[in-house]
Amino acid sequence: xxxxxxxxxxxAAITAAVELAQTSRGLAPYIGIRGMPILSGPDAGxxxxxxxxxxxxxxxxxxxxxxxxxxxxxLLAMLGGLESRVGVDPELxxxxxxx
Amino acid sequence: xxxxxxxxxxxxxxxxxxPRALSRxxxxxxxxxxxxxxxxxxxxxxPIATALPSATADPKRILSDFVKAEKAASRWxxxxxxxxxIYNNAAASAxxxxxxxxxxxxxxxxxxxxxxxxxxxxxxxxxFNASPPALGLSLESSMEFALVKAPPAAVTAAQVIVxxxxxxxxxxxxxxxxxxxxxRFAAHDNSSGLVTASLARTAxxxxxxxxxxxxxxxxxxxxxxxxxxxxxxxxxxxxxxxxNFNAMRSTYGGGVAYYSGELGxxxxxxxxxxxxxxxFSLNLKTLYEGLTxxxxx
Numbered sequence: 414x415x416x417x418x419x420x421x422x423x424x425a426a427i428t429a430a431v432e433l434a435q436t437s438r439g440l441a442p443y444i445g446i447r448g449m450p451i452l453s454g455p456d457a458g459x460x461x462x463x464x465x466x467x468x469x470x471x472x473x474x475x476x477x478x479x480x481x482x483x484x485x486x487x488l489l490a491m492l493g494g495l496e497s498r499v500g501v502d503p504e505l506x507x508x509x510x511x512x
Numbered sequence: 513x514x515x516x517x518x519x520x521x522x523x524x525x526x527x528x529x530x531p532r533a534l535s536r537x538x539x540x541x542x543x544x545x546x547x548x549x550x551x552x553x554x555x556x557x558x559p560i561a562t563a564l565p566s567a568t569a570d571p572k573r574i575l576s577d578f579v580k581a582e583k584a585a586s587r588w589x590x591x592x593x594x595x596x597x598i599y600n601n602a603a604a605s606a607x608x609x610x611x612x613x614x615x616x617x618x619x620x621x622x623x624x625x626x627x628x629x630x631x632x633x634x635x636x637x638x639x640f641n642a643s644p645p646a647l648g649l650s651l652e653s654s655m656e657f658a659l660v661k662a663p664p665a666a667v668t669a670a671q672v673i674v675x676x677x678x679x680x681x682x683x684x685x686x687x688x689x690x691x692x693x694x695x696r697f698a699a700h701d702n703s704s705g706l707v708t709a710s711l712a713r714t715a716x717x718x719x720x721x722x723x724x725x726x727x728x729x730x731x732x733x734x735x736x737x738x739x740x741x742x743x744x745x746x747x748x749x750x751x752x753x754x755x756n757f758n759a760m761r762s763t764y765g766g767g768v769a770y771y772s773g774e775l776g777x778x779x780x781x782x783x784x785x786x787x788x789x790x791x792f793s794l795n796l797k798t799l800y801e802g803l804t805x806x807x808x809x
Contacts, residue, residue, distance in 0.1 A: 414621075414632075414634050414635055416620065431619065440603070441606075441614035442614075442616055443555075443602055443603050443606035443607075443614050443615065443616055443617065444602050444603075444606070444616060444617050444618075444619050445616045445617070445618060445619060445639075446618070446619045446620070447618070449635065449767075463618065463619075463620040463621050463635040463636075464619070464620045465620045465621065465632070467620065467621075467622070467623055468619045468620040471602050471619070471622075471624055472600060472601040472602065472624065473601070473602055473603055474555055474557070474602075474603035475555075475556070475557035475603075476556065476557045476558065476601070479619070503634040503635075506634075506635075
Protein backbone atom coordinates (compact mmCIF):
# COMPACT_ATOMS: atom_id res chain seq x y z
CA UNK A 414 0.00 0.00 0.00
CA UNK A 415 1.19 3.50 -0.80
CA UNK A 416 0.42 6.60 1.22
CA UNK A 417 1.61 8.80 4.03
CA UNK A 418 2.74 7.99 7.56
CA UNK A 419 1.49 10.63 9.98
CA UNK A 420 0.73 11.11 13.65
CA UNK A 421 -2.73 10.13 14.89
CA UNK A 422 -3.52 13.80 15.40
CA UNK A 423 -2.62 14.70 11.82
CA UNK A 424 -4.60 11.70 10.62
CA ALA A 425 -7.73 12.94 12.38
CA ALA A 426 -7.19 16.44 11.01
CA ILE A 427 -6.86 15.15 7.45
CA THR A 428 -10.03 13.08 7.83
CA ALA A 429 -11.94 16.12 9.04
CA ALA A 430 -10.51 18.37 6.34
CA VAL A 431 -11.53 16.04 3.52
CA GLU A 432 -15.04 15.83 4.95
CA LEU A 433 -15.24 19.61 5.35
CA ALA A 434 -14.13 20.16 1.75
CA GLN A 435 -17.33 18.41 0.72
CA THR A 436 -19.83 19.57 3.34
CA SER A 437 -18.71 23.20 2.94
CA ARG A 438 -19.83 22.89 -0.68
CA GLY A 439 -23.22 21.50 0.31
CA LEU A 440 -22.25 17.93 -0.55
CA ALA A 441 -22.63 14.79 1.50
CA PRO A 442 -19.20 13.31 2.30
CA TYR A 443 -19.18 10.65 -0.39
CA ILE A 444 -15.42 10.22 -0.29
CA GLY A 445 -13.11 10.06 2.70
CA ILE A 446 -9.65 9.35 4.03
CA ARG A 447 -9.17 7.46 7.30
CA GLY A 448 -5.88 6.73 8.95
CA MET A 449 -5.01 3.12 9.69
CA PRO A 450 -3.10 2.50 12.95
CA ILE A 451 0.32 0.92 12.46
CA LEU A 452 0.73 -1.82 15.04
CA SER A 453 4.25 -3.08 14.46
CA GLY A 454 7.48 -2.15 12.83
CA PRO A 455 9.52 1.05 13.17
CA ASP A 456 6.43 3.25 12.74
CA ALA A 457 4.29 1.49 15.33
CA GLY A 458 1.91 3.97 16.94
CA UNK A 459 1.67 6.18 13.89
CA UNK A 460 -1.14 6.20 11.32
CA UNK A 461 -0.97 5.21 7.67
CA UNK A 462 -3.07 7.31 5.26
CA UNK A 463 -3.62 5.33 2.05
CA UNK A 464 -3.23 7.52 -1.02
CA UNK A 465 -2.58 5.73 -4.27
CA UNK A 466 -2.43 7.32 -7.73
CA UNK A 467 -6.04 6.29 -8.32
CA UNK A 468 -7.12 8.75 -5.67
CA UNK A 469 -5.81 11.55 -7.88
CA UNK A 470 -7.81 10.51 -10.92
CA UNK A 471 -11.12 9.32 -9.48
CA UNK A 472 -13.96 11.32 -11.05
CA UNK A 473 -15.73 13.28 -8.34
CA UNK A 474 -18.84 15.44 -8.14
CA UNK A 475 -19.54 17.24 -11.39
CA UNK A 476 -16.70 15.42 -13.07
CA UNK A 477 -14.03 17.14 -10.99
CA UNK A 478 -10.95 15.47 -9.55
CA UNK A 479 -9.07 15.73 -6.29
CA UNK A 480 -6.56 18.11 -7.83
CA UNK A 481 -9.35 20.56 -8.67
CA UNK A 482 -9.89 21.38 -5.01
CA UNK A 483 -7.59 24.04 -3.46
CA UNK A 484 -7.74 22.22 -0.15
CA UNK A 485 -5.89 19.37 -1.85
CA UNK A 486 -2.82 21.46 -2.56
CA UNK A 487 -2.75 22.71 1.00
CA LEU A 488 -3.08 19.24 2.51
CA LEU A 489 -0.53 17.79 0.16
CA ALA A 490 1.98 20.52 1.01
CA MET A 491 1.43 19.82 4.69
CA LEU A 492 2.17 16.14 4.09
CA GLY A 493 5.32 16.88 2.12
CA GLY A 494 4.02 16.31 -1.38
CA LEU A 495 3.32 13.15 -3.33
CA GLU A 496 7.02 12.33 -3.27
CA SER A 497 6.75 11.82 0.48
CA ARG A 498 4.50 8.81 0.03
CA VAL A 499 5.90 5.50 1.18
CA GLY A 500 5.02 1.90 0.59
CA VAL A 501 3.78 0.00 3.65
CA ASP A 502 3.36 -3.72 4.13
CA PRO A 503 -0.34 -4.42 4.75
CA GLU A 504 0.72 -6.91 7.42
CA LEU A 505 1.82 -4.01 9.61
CA UNK A 506 -1.52 -2.25 9.42
CA UNK A 507 -4.59 -2.57 11.57
CA UNK A 508 -7.46 -0.98 9.67
CA UNK A 509 -9.12 2.08 11.14
CA UNK A 510 -12.21 1.70 13.33
CA UNK A 511 -15.47 1.92 11.41
CA UNK A 512 -17.82 4.85 11.97
CA UNK B 513 -73.03 41.77 -39.46
CA UNK B 514 -71.19 38.48 -39.28
CA UNK B 515 -70.69 37.20 -35.79
CA UNK B 516 -67.30 35.73 -35.37
CA UNK B 517 -66.96 33.82 -32.10
CA UNK B 518 -63.60 34.03 -30.34
CA UNK B 519 -61.16 31.29 -31.23
CA UNK B 520 -60.74 29.07 -28.24
CA UNK B 521 -57.62 26.98 -28.14
CA UNK B 522 -57.81 24.65 -25.16
CA UNK B 523 -54.54 23.54 -23.59
CA UNK B 524 -53.33 20.15 -24.76
CA UNK B 525 -52.90 19.07 -21.15
CA UNK B 526 -54.88 20.52 -18.28
CA UNK B 527 -52.64 21.77 -15.48
CA UNK B 528 -51.80 19.06 -12.97
CA UNK B 529 -53.16 16.22 -15.03
CA UNK B 530 -49.73 14.87 -15.92
CA PRO B 531 -47.47 15.78 -12.99
CA ARG B 532 -44.84 13.19 -13.86
CA ALA B 533 -42.35 13.25 -16.65
CA LEU B 534 -43.46 11.46 -19.77
CA SER B 535 -41.32 9.12 -21.74
CA ARG B 536 -41.49 9.19 -25.48
CA UNK B 537 -44.04 6.40 -25.35
CA UNK B 538 -46.27 8.54 -23.16
CA UNK B 539 -46.03 6.23 -20.13
CA UNK B 540 -45.01 7.98 -16.91
CA UNK B 541 -41.73 7.21 -15.24
CA UNK B 542 -41.68 6.12 -11.61
CA UNK B 543 -41.39 9.00 -9.15
CA UNK B 544 -38.72 7.35 -6.97
CA UNK B 545 -36.70 6.48 -10.04
CA UNK B 546 -36.93 10.09 -11.22
CA UNK B 547 -35.66 11.36 -7.86
CA UNK B 548 -32.72 8.97 -8.05
CA UNK B 549 -31.95 9.95 -11.62
CA UNK B 550 -32.03 13.63 -10.69
CA UNK B 551 -29.60 13.01 -7.83
CA UNK B 552 -27.27 11.03 -10.07
CA UNK B 553 -27.31 13.72 -12.76
CA UNK B 554 -26.56 16.39 -10.15
CA UNK B 555 -23.61 14.34 -8.96
CA UNK B 556 -22.38 13.68 -12.49
CA UNK B 557 -22.94 17.18 -13.81
CA UNK B 558 -24.15 15.57 -17.03
CA PRO B 559 -27.21 13.64 -18.20
CA ILE B 560 -27.26 10.09 -16.91
CA ALA B 561 -27.15 8.72 -20.45
CA THR B 562 -23.71 10.29 -20.90
CA ALA B 563 -22.31 8.13 -18.08
CA LEU B 564 -23.97 5.00 -19.45
CA PRO B 565 -22.99 4.95 -23.13
CA SER B 566 -23.50 1.20 -23.42
CA ALA B 567 -27.05 1.19 -22.11
CA THR B 568 -29.33 -0.93 -24.28
CA ALA B 569 -32.20 1.56 -24.02
CA ASP B 570 -33.03 4.89 -22.37
CA PRO B 571 -31.45 4.57 -18.88
CA LYS B 572 -34.32 6.51 -17.33
CA ARG B 573 -36.79 4.00 -18.71
CA ILE B 574 -34.66 1.07 -17.52
CA LEU B 575 -34.41 2.46 -14.00
CA SER B 576 -38.11 3.29 -13.89
CA ASP B 577 -39.03 -0.20 -15.06
CA PHE B 578 -36.91 -1.73 -12.29
CA VAL B 579 -38.54 0.28 -9.53
CA LYS B 580 -42.01 -0.23 -10.96
CA ALA B 581 -41.45 -3.98 -11.10
CA GLU B 582 -40.24 -4.11 -7.50
CA LYS B 583 -43.27 -2.12 -6.38
CA ALA B 584 -45.69 -4.22 -8.41
CA ALA B 585 -44.28 -7.36 -6.80
CA SER B 586 -44.55 -5.80 -3.31
CA ARG B 587 -40.78 -6.09 -2.86
CA TRP B 588 -39.82 -2.40 -2.89
CA UNK B 589 -40.51 -1.96 0.84
CA UNK B 590 -38.02 -4.76 1.60
CA UNK B 591 -35.16 -2.74 0.16
CA UNK B 592 -33.38 -0.36 2.49
CA UNK B 593 -30.25 0.40 0.49
CA UNK B 594 -29.51 -0.33 -3.18
CA UNK B 595 -26.26 1.05 -4.56
CA UNK B 596 -25.33 0.98 -8.24
CA UNK B 597 -21.61 1.83 -8.42
CA ILE B 598 -21.60 1.82 -12.22
CA TYR B 599 -21.09 5.43 -13.24
CA ASN B 600 -17.28 5.73 -13.12
CA ASN B 601 -17.90 8.58 -10.72
CA ALA B 602 -17.52 8.39 -6.95
CA ALA B 603 -20.28 10.90 -6.17
CA ALA B 604 -22.91 9.22 -8.35
CA SER B 605 -21.89 5.70 -7.36
CA ALA B 606 -22.25 6.60 -3.66
CA UNK B 607 -25.98 7.33 -4.06
CA UNK B 608 -28.59 4.90 -2.78
CA UNK B 609 -31.49 4.26 -5.15
CA UNK B 610 -34.10 3.75 -2.41
CA UNK B 611 -33.83 7.06 -0.59
CA UNK B 612 -30.93 8.94 -2.21
CA UNK B 613 -28.89 8.37 0.94
CA UNK B 614 -25.16 8.82 0.48
CA UNK B 615 -22.41 6.38 1.40
CA UNK B 616 -18.67 7.08 1.53
CA UNK B 617 -15.91 5.58 -0.60
CA UNK B 618 -12.33 5.60 0.60
CA UNK B 619 -10.48 8.13 -1.56
CA UNK B 620 -7.74 5.56 -2.12
CA UNK B 621 -8.00 1.89 -2.82
CA UNK B 622 -11.18 1.76 -4.91
CA UNK B 623 -11.09 1.77 -8.69
CA UNK B 624 -14.11 3.33 -10.35
CA UNK B 625 -14.96 2.08 -13.82
CA UNK B 626 -17.87 1.90 -16.22
CA UNK B 627 -20.17 -0.75 -14.82
CA UNK B 628 -18.36 -1.54 -11.56
CA UNK B 629 -16.08 -0.61 -8.69
CA UNK B 630 -13.20 -2.71 -7.44
CA UNK B 631 -11.44 -2.60 -4.09
CA UNK B 632 -7.70 -3.17 -3.96
CA UNK B 633 -8.07 -5.92 -1.38
CA UNK B 634 -6.03 -4.10 1.30
CA UNK B 635 -7.50 -0.71 2.11
CA UNK B 636 -10.34 0.27 -0.24
CA UNK B 637 -13.99 -0.03 0.83
CA UNK B 638 -17.40 1.66 0.85
CA UNK B 639 -19.31 2.69 3.98
CA PHE B 640 -23.11 2.61 3.69
CA ASN B 641 -23.24 5.14 6.58
CA ALA B 642 -26.17 3.14 7.96
CA SER B 643 -26.36 0.24 10.39
CA PRO B 644 -28.72 -2.76 10.45
CA PRO B 645 -30.86 -1.34 13.29
CA ALA B 646 -31.10 2.03 11.54
CA LEU B 647 -32.44 0.22 8.47
CA GLY B 648 -35.03 -1.71 10.46
CA LEU B 649 -33.38 -5.12 10.11
CA SER B 650 -33.85 -7.74 12.83
CA LEU B 651 -32.59 -11.16 13.88
CA GLU B 652 -35.59 -12.65 12.07
CA SER B 653 -35.41 -10.48 8.97
CA SER B 654 -32.20 -9.35 7.31
CA MET B 655 -30.68 -9.50 3.86
CA GLU B 656 -27.49 -8.48 2.07
CA PHE B 657 -26.79 -8.75 -1.62
CA ALA B 658 -24.15 -8.01 -4.23
CA LEU B 659 -23.76 -8.24 -7.98
CA VAL B 660 -20.31 -9.66 -8.66
CA LYS B 661 -19.17 -8.86 -12.18
CA ALA B 662 -15.82 -10.61 -11.73
CA PRO B 663 -14.28 -12.53 -8.80
CA PRO B 664 -11.04 -11.67 -7.02
CA ALA B 665 -7.97 -12.85 -8.89
CA ALA B 666 -7.18 -15.09 -5.93
CA VAL B 667 -8.91 -16.07 -2.70
CA THR B 668 -6.48 -17.41 -0.13
CA ALA B 669 -8.55 -16.40 2.91
CA ALA B 670 -12.02 -15.04 3.59
CA GLN B 671 -12.98 -11.89 1.70
CA VAL B 672 -16.17 -10.14 2.71
CA ILE B 673 -18.42 -8.41 0.19
CA VAL B 674 -21.04 -6.80 2.46
CA UNK B 675 -20.63 -6.66 6.21
CA UNK B 676 -21.66 -5.39 9.58
CA UNK B 677 -19.73 -6.83 12.54
CA UNK B 678 -19.28 -5.32 15.96
CA UNK B 679 -15.68 -4.92 17.14
CA UNK B 680 -14.10 -8.38 17.35
CA UNK B 681 -17.29 -10.23 18.15
CA UNK B 682 -18.14 -13.39 16.24
CA UNK B 683 -21.62 -13.35 17.73
CA UNK B 684 -22.78 -9.99 16.38
CA UNK B 685 -22.34 -10.52 12.67
CA UNK B 686 -24.06 -9.96 9.35
CA UNK B 687 -21.52 -10.91 6.70
CA UNK B 688 -21.83 -12.00 3.07
CA UNK B 689 -18.62 -13.10 1.41
CA UNK B 690 -16.36 -15.76 -0.03
CA UNK B 691 -13.57 -17.97 1.25
CA UNK B 692 -11.43 -20.76 -0.18
CA UNK B 693 -14.44 -23.11 -0.17
CA UNK B 694 -17.03 -20.83 -1.80
CA UNK B 695 -19.83 -18.54 -0.61
CA ARG B 696 -20.64 -17.81 3.03
CA PHE B 697 -23.40 -15.90 4.84
CA ALA B 698 -23.44 -15.36 8.61
CA ALA B 699 -26.58 -14.11 10.40
CA HIS B 700 -25.88 -13.29 13.19
CA ASP B 701 -23.21 -15.61 14.53
CA ASN B 702 -20.12 -16.81 12.71
CA SER B 703 -20.73 -20.37 13.82
CA SER B 704 -24.35 -21.22 14.63
CA GLY B 705 -25.63 -18.62 12.19
CA LEU B 706 -23.39 -19.52 9.26
CA VAL B 707 -24.47 -21.09 5.97
CA THR B 708 -22.11 -21.91 3.12
CA ALA B 709 -22.14 -23.05 -0.48
CA SER B 710 -19.24 -24.97 -1.95
CA LEU B 711 -18.25 -23.26 -5.19
CA ALA B 712 -15.05 -22.59 -7.09
CA ARG B 713 -13.61 -19.09 -6.92
CA THR B 714 -14.64 -18.33 -10.48
CA ALA B 715 -18.19 -19.48 -9.76
CA UNK B 716 -18.75 -17.02 -6.91
CA UNK B 717 -20.13 -14.45 -9.32
CA UNK B 718 -23.46 -13.11 -10.50
CA UNK B 719 -26.09 -11.88 -8.07
CA UNK B 720 -25.49 -13.25 -4.59
CA UNK B 721 -28.07 -12.83 -1.84
CA UNK B 722 -27.79 -13.78 1.82
CA UNK B 723 -31.19 -13.78 3.51
CA UNK B 724 -32.43 -14.51 7.02
CA UNK B 725 -36.20 -15.04 6.70
CA UNK B 726 -38.96 -17.33 7.84
CA UNK B 727 -36.70 -19.05 10.34
CA UNK B 728 -34.14 -19.94 7.68
CA UNK B 729 -30.77 -18.74 6.52
CA UNK B 730 -30.32 -18.91 2.79
CA UNK B 731 -27.79 -18.22 0.10
CA UNK B 732 -29.19 -17.44 -3.33
CA UNK B 733 -27.34 -16.99 -6.57
CA UNK B 734 -28.40 -15.92 -10.04
CA UNK B 735 -26.19 -16.41 -13.03
CA UNK B 736 -27.91 -17.74 -16.14
CA UNK B 737 -30.35 -19.40 -13.75
CA UNK B 738 -31.49 -18.89 -10.17
CA UNK B 739 -30.50 -21.28 -7.39
CA UNK B 740 -30.62 -21.59 -3.60
CA UNK B 741 -27.38 -23.43 -2.75
CA UNK B 742 -27.95 -23.10 1.00
CA UNK B 743 -31.23 -23.19 2.95
CA UNK B 744 -30.94 -23.98 6.63
CA UNK B 745 -33.74 -23.72 9.17
CA UNK B 746 -32.49 -22.47 12.54
CA UNK B 747 -33.34 -20.42 15.58
CA UNK B 748 -32.11 -16.90 16.14
CA UNK B 749 -28.45 -16.75 17.00
CA UNK B 750 -26.13 -14.00 18.11
CA UNK B 751 -27.16 -10.36 18.11
CA UNK B 752 -27.92 -7.83 15.42
CA UNK B 753 -24.76 -5.83 14.71
CA UNK B 754 -24.93 -2.08 15.18
CA UNK B 755 -21.97 -1.03 13.02
CA ASN B 756 -22.47 0.68 9.67
CA PHE B 757 -22.64 -1.69 6.71
CA ASN B 758 -19.49 -1.76 4.61
CA ALA B 759 -18.96 -3.12 1.12
CA MET B 760 -15.61 -4.62 0.06
CA ARG B 761 -14.50 -5.54 3.57
CA SER B 762 -15.61 -6.92 6.92
CA THR B 763 -15.94 -4.44 9.75
CA TYR B 764 -14.59 -7.08 12.19
CA GLY B 765 -11.83 -5.58 14.32
CA GLY B 766 -12.30 -2.27 12.60
CA GLY B 767 -11.78 -3.66 9.12
CA VAL B 768 -10.38 -6.92 7.73
CA ALA B 769 -10.96 -9.42 4.90
CA TYR B 770 -10.96 -6.84 2.13
CA TYR B 771 -12.68 -7.96 -1.10
CA SER B 772 -11.02 -7.41 -4.45
CA GLY B 773 -13.65 -8.55 -6.95
CA GLU B 774 -15.57 -6.27 -9.32
CA LEU B 775 -18.96 -5.17 -7.99
CA GLY B 776 -21.84 -3.73 -9.99
CA UNK B 777 -24.39 -3.44 -7.18
CA UNK B 778 -24.76 -4.08 -3.45
CA UNK B 779 -27.21 -3.35 -0.71
CA UNK B 780 -29.18 -4.52 2.29
CA UNK B 781 -32.76 -4.88 3.39
CA UNK B 782 -35.34 -7.06 5.10
CA UNK B 783 -35.29 -10.82 4.69
CA UNK B 784 -36.62 -12.29 1.45
CA UNK B 785 -38.53 -15.45 0.72
CA UNK B 786 -37.12 -17.71 -1.98
CA UNK B 787 -39.69 -16.38 -4.43
CA UNK B 788 -38.86 -12.78 -3.57
CA UNK B 789 -35.13 -13.41 -3.98
CA UNK B 790 -35.76 -15.06 -7.33
CA UNK B 791 -37.89 -12.18 -8.57
CA PHE B 792 -35.61 -9.45 -7.27
CA SER B 793 -32.49 -11.05 -8.70
CA LEU B 794 -34.08 -11.38 -12.14
CA ASN B 795 -35.17 -7.77 -12.07
CA LEU B 796 -31.71 -6.65 -10.91
CA LYS B 797 -30.10 -8.66 -13.72
CA THR B 798 -32.30 -6.90 -16.25
CA LEU B 799 -31.48 -3.52 -14.69
CA TYR B 800 -27.71 -4.06 -14.66
CA GLU B 801 -27.44 -5.56 -18.13
CA GLY B 802 -29.68 -2.83 -19.53
CA LEU B 803 -27.80 0.06 -17.96
CA THR B 804 -24.28 -1.21 -18.60
CA UNK B 805 -24.53 -3.50 -21.61
CA UNK B 806 -22.53 -6.03 -19.54
CA UNK B 807 -23.87 -9.56 -19.33
CA UNK B 808 -24.19 -11.08 -15.88
CA UNK B 809 -21.42 -13.69 -15.53
